Amino acid sequence: MDNASVLERLRAAFPQGLGESSEAHNDLSVYVEREALLDVAQFLRDDPELRYEFLENLCGVDYLGREPRFEVVYHLTSLVNRHRICLKVGAPEHNPTVPSLTIFWPTANWQERETYDLLGVVFAGHPSLERILMPDEWEGHPLRKDVPLGDEEVAFSFNQDQIYARKPFATE
Amino acid sequence: MGIEEKAGDLGVVTTTLETVVNWGRTNAMWPLLFGLACCAIEMMGSQASNYDLSRFGMELNRASPRQADLMIVAGRVSRKMAPVVRRLYDQMSDPKWVIAMGDCASCGGVFNNYAIVQGVDEVIPVDVYVAGCPPRPEALIDGIMMLHEKVKREKISGKKDGASIRVNAGEMIHLHL
Amino acid sequence: MTITGEPQTIEQRTEKPVRRMAEYAATPLTVPSPKQITEPAHAGQTETMVLNMGPHHPSTHGVLRLVLELDGEKVVNVAPDVGFLHTGIEKTMESKTYQKAVVLTDRTDYLAPLSNNLSYVLAVEKLLDCEIPERVQVARVLLAELTRIGSHLVWLGTHALDLAAMSAFLYAFREREQILDIFELVSGARMMTSYFRVGGLAYDLPADFLPTVAAFLNDMPANIDEYEDLLTTNPLWLERTVGVGAVNADDAIAYGLSGANLRATGVSMDMRAMTPYCGYETYDFDIPVGEKGDIYDRYRVRMAEMRQSVKIAWQAHQRLVDIGPGPYMTENRKIAPPPKSEITHSMESLIHHFKLWTEGFRVPRGDAYVGIESPRGILGTYIVSDGSPKPYRVHLRAPSFINLQALQHMSRGGMVADLVALVASLDPVLGEVDR
Numbered sequence A: 001m002d003n004a005s006v007l008e009r010l011r012a013a014f015p016q017g018l019g020e021s022s023e024a025h026n027d028l029s030v031y032v033e034r035e036a037l038l039d040v041a042q043f044l045r046d047d048p049e050l051r052y053e054f055l056e057n058l059c060g061v062d063y064l065g066r067e068p069r070f071e072v073v074y075h076l077t078s079l080v081n082r083h084r085i086c087l088k089v090g091a092p093e094h095n096p097t098v099p100s101l102t103i104f105w106p107t108a109n110w111q112e113r114e115t116y117d118l119l120g121v122v123f124a125g126h127p128s129l130e131r132i133l134m135p136d137e138w139e140g141h142p143l144r145k146d147v148p149l150g151d152e153e154v155a156f157s158f159n160q161d162q163i164y165a166r167k168p169f170a171t172e
Numbered sequence B: 001m002g003i004e005e006k007a008g009d010l011g012v013v014t015t016t017l018e019t020v021v022n023w024g025r026t027n028a029m030w031p032l033l034f035g036l037a038c039c040a041i042e043m044m045g046s047q048a049s050n051y052d053l054s055r056f057g058m059e060l061n062r063a064s065p066r067q068a069d070l071m072i073v074a075g076r077v078s079r080k081m082a083p084v085v086r087r088l089y090d091q092m093s094d095p096k097w098v099i100a101m102g103d104c105a106s107c108g109g110v111f112n113n114y115a116i117v118q119g120v121d122e123v124i125p126v127d128v129y130v131a132g133c134p135p136r137p138e139a140l141i142d143g144i145m146m147l148h149e150k151v152k153r154e155k156i157s158g159k160k161d162g163a164s165i166r167v168n169a170g171e172m173i174h175l176h177l
Numbered sequence C: 001m002t003i004t005g006e007p008q009t010i011e012q013r014t015e016k017p018v019r020r021m022a023e024y025a026a027t028p029l030t031v032p033s034p035k036q037i038t039e040p041a042h043a044g045q046t047e048t049m050v051l052n053m054g055p056h057h058p059s060t061h062g063v064l065r066l067v068l069e070l071d072g073e074k075v076v077n078v079a080p081d082v083g084f085l086h087t088g089i090e091k092t093m094e095s096k097t098y099q100k101a102v103v104l105t106d107r108t109d110y111l112a113p114l115s116n117n118l119s120y121v122l123a124v125e126k127l128l129d130c131e132i133p134e135r136v137q138v139a140r141v142l143l144a145e146l147t148r149i150g151s152h153l154v155w156l157g158t159h160a161l162d163l164a165a166m167s168a169f170l171y172a173f174r175e176r177e178q179i180l181d182i183f184e185l186v187s188g189a190r191m192m193t194s195y196f197r198v199g200g201l202a203y204d205l206p207a208d209f210l211p212t213v214a215a216f217l218n219d220m221p222a223n224i225d226e227y228e229d230l231l232t233t234n235p236l237w238l239e240r241t242v243g244v245g246a247v248n249a250d251d252a253i254a255y256g257l258s259g260a261n262l263r264a265t266g267v268s269m270d271m272r273a274m275t276p277y278c279g280y281e282t283y284d285f286d287i288p289v290g291e292k293g294d295i296y297d298r299y300r301v302r303m304a305e306m307r308q309s310v311k312i313a314w315q316a317h318q319r320l321v322d323i324g325p326g327p328y329m330t331e332n333r334k335i336a337p338p339p340k341s342e343i344t345h346s347m348e349s350l351i352h353h354f355k356l357w358t359e360g361f362r363v364p365r366g367d368a369y370v371g372i373e374s375p376r377g378i379l380g381t382y383i384v385s386d387g388s389p390k391p392y393r394v395h396l397r398a399p400s401f402i403n404l405q406a407l408q409h410m411s412r413g414g415m416v417a418d419l420v421a422l423v424a425s426l427d428p429v430l431g432e433v434d435r
Helices: A003-013 A034-046 A108-119 A160-166 B002-007 B017-027 B038-047 B082-091 B102-107 B137-152 C006-014 C021-026 C089-094 C101-106 C113-128 C134-162 C166-187 C209-231 C235-241 C249-254 C295-323 C347-358 C399-411 C416-426 C430-434
Strands: A018-022 A028-032 A054-062 A070-078 A083-091 A097-099 A122-124 B070-074 B097-101 B128-130 C002-004 C049-053 C065-071 C074-081 C287-289 C366-374 C377-385 C393-397
Touching: A003 A018, A003 A028, A003 A034, A028 A034, A034 A070, A034 A083, A034 A097, A054 A108, A054 C366, A054 C377, A054 C393, A070 C366, A070 C377, A083 A097, A083 C366, A108 A122, A108 C399, B017 B137, B038 B070, B038 B097, B038 B102, B038 B137, B038 C134, B038 C166, B070 B082, B070 B102, B097 B102, B097 B137, B102 B128, B128 B137, C065 C416, C074 C399, C074 C416, C089 C101, C089 C393, C101 C113, C113 C134, C113 C366, C113 C377, C113 C393, C134 C166, C134 C209, C134 C295, C134 C416, C166 C209, C209 C295, C235 C295, C235 C416, C249 C399, C287 C295, C295 C416, C377 C399, C399 C416, C399 C430
Parallel strands: A028 A083, A097 A122, B070 B097, B097 B128
Antiparallel strands: A018 A028, A054 A070, A070 A083, C049 C065, C065 C074, C366 C377, C377 C393
């Protein structure tokens, strides 16, 4: 299967709900509206010709200053056709909610939790949307673009005395 | 028994109790079976066939902190892991020593960011720092040898004096290998 | 255990029925979170207890915490708790230039640093759309296969150690040291090589590289026989692994398993054949697959993979001999730093060099995803570029992270001791799980 025939079949099944598509670097990627995501994902998985059974990757991107601010990216792979399709779903800043794909792929569970933990995108319908990598009491979502890296001043020979004076060295 | 046969006519050996105790401690120093990240693989490498840490009586890793004397912090310590490391250290019985293996454990290394504690000495007191990313097994063995030298100088009275024994991070022992 | 070529088994899979929603409802595949099993779920009926394992535990292969719900010695439920090694690698990469970020990729999956380099470098090269010399491609294949052998050796050693077979560990590390010596030869570092750079390699291959590799590859098949002698028909080993922790192909795909864990179930998905990179389609190799998807099949698949890696490495070795000396970097001076000899007498080269190492090269706007076959499974890198010299977003699709989700599904109903074997057979690297 090539990009054009996959896209044609997808557009025929969903006259509405799909946004623009791109074939940059020979990879097919399609923008999907949030409301249509579940239907599109199920179609891609269950369609006997397409059979994108393998959810390979799920991640989020924070496009600060753009609307919608967040974008969740899904990479689905068809083992039979040896083809990969990329779905992109936007989520606005005031309501960064995207439907959860855990009902179709249990593998989405941790990847959605990670995206929630690091970027603050909420996945509606996720069975246990909690922090996964950061401690529970952590505030904020570190991968967001408006959160600083959180680096500390590095000690060199000219400033190490000042830094070590205020560094909280542990005692017994 | 065997000792008389081997010692022959040696008779009586006199030494200080301190020397005997420190000698015993250096030759049966049991590390905590505890690895964090990349450095743990080099630590495994130093215990495996080629480098064979058991030559120094150091191969017997204890899985329980209660039975361990030495904690080798092999790898980066994250903010989520830091309380666990401290707890493990507190559970170790005295006397106990700590080696910060690698750049991440010593000073944060290449990971100067929100997630990593910039040096495990913010969490637990460190005796020897071993530089390298990750340090070669030779470097770790040299660090352990240095710790042995340090232990041999310890006083028997009371517990370890953290302030005087801790190698200041400013005078970090660099092992360029 | 069958060893088949890749296309046949993919076709076989088309015979199987497509999984529908109703089937999911009947047999829910779930991934519990640690908080969900703090209270015994079957209070009143049976006495189950909740037990904590880790994050410091010798058989969790790193700082993995498992919350277990046990009925006696039987595992009722298990929830992995990860994040104890979260390093913020993805965020840190956003603050580095494309060249400098290579260094951080080494430290995700620290058993296979060169595979991580490769995945990242291929993704950047996809965005740049630059030509890579044939010699570099072959060298990358050769080193990636050596990485696979080295990583599988650590898996073998620690897996056997977890099941109380100490000698395999010592044997495996003996050969791993040889591989590390080869890495040291080419890059100067044993583990954190950062040898693959965007556009090529960091330095040229040294003169004694090929003889050293040939000596290693000559010995390796006999060494693999030695490991197999220790374990493959060992009754204790069979008792602990055969039929334990089995998963079928459909569930494995639903859980997103990849690498040897997926191939052990009979699905021959290998990125080297699915979406070939670095010219893997021109090499002659088989993809070993299992049948039952249990621990023993995973063991057999990985052992067979090591033999296949030796086979690929020999082919790459022969090609390097045939090609002879040549470029180790792309000709594109926008990416490749100028050679040292030019810097001393060419002003332009000096400026290029300065700009490359202070500012870095700019990568065209867009996004790219590359998935490669790392020793643990599909290692994907998704990069978003905003046209600046620093990546806007890097996401690493870590195979260990995703493989670990199936732990509960595989271990339910088994014994606690089997759980130890199961974690080892999944071969997670916690640096990659937590990134």
